[in-house]
Amino acid sequence: MDISKLPSNTSDQGGRIIFCTRLWNPDNSNCEREKERRRIQNKFRISTCKILKSHFSNVITGIYPDTFSEKQCPELLLTKKEIAKKVYFQRLKNSNIGIADDGLLNTPGWKIGEYSLFGLAIISTPITVVTNDFLTNENYYSLSSRTAFDEVPDMIRLLQTNKAYLDMGMINLEWSRKKLHPQNYLSNLIPNEALY
Known part of the structure; x- marks a missing residue:
């Protein structure tokens, strides 16, 4: 990725929503817990794409096309052109x-990293691992559970009220500069005392 082409500020795109994702075949894991986690994840992703399509016109959504997804949700598949990196970044x-x-x-x-680097407001399932300085209701809105796709439309409308998505997008852009920009990312991994 050419980091010089990343946005330096947010711009109003009318509150356009994006959720381009992929499914994971549960049968490709030997672990029963992982199989179940993938089933829940796939259900959330398919249901969220459907609910976005049914509630919003200013939305880009769909599922990465592969053999497993073709069987699960053929009506939601993205085209090969749509999954090209250049098109996705645009x-x-x-x-x-x-x-x-x-x-x-x-x-x-x-997706958290991608969205932050591009200055987007974020709605996410609950984040259960430490993500330094990435805060609920500041950097993202959290759904109540990993299956709460039905909460997504109300959270989107909340962000669209008075264009609150622009404020959250700027907060995320600044967070990404501090935490994800290559020169800062590496220095964040290495303790300061190790640099001297």
Whole structure:
């Protein structure tokens, strides 16, 4: 990624929402807990795409096309063109609100990083691991559970009220500069005393 092309401020895209995601086949894991986690994750992702499509017109949403997803939700698949990195980054740039959920093994998914780097407001399933200085109701709105896709529309409307998504987007852009920008990311990993 050419970091010089990342936005330096937020711009109003009319509150456009983005949630482009993928499914994970539960059968590709030998662990029963992981199989169940993937089932819950997939249900959230499919249901969230459907609810976004039914409630909002200013939305970019869909599922990464692969063999498993083709069987689960053929009506939600993104095209090969839509999943191209350049197209996706342009879509991030032209959005204001990003929906995120847990990544693999209950980590915050990389969507948090992508959305922050592009200055988006964020709605996420509960973040259960320490993410330094990334705060509920400041950097993101938290759904009540990993299955609470039905809460997404109300949270979007809350962010769209008085364009609150712009304020949260700026907070996230600043957070990403401090925590994710390559020169700061590495220095955050290494304790200060180790640098001298």
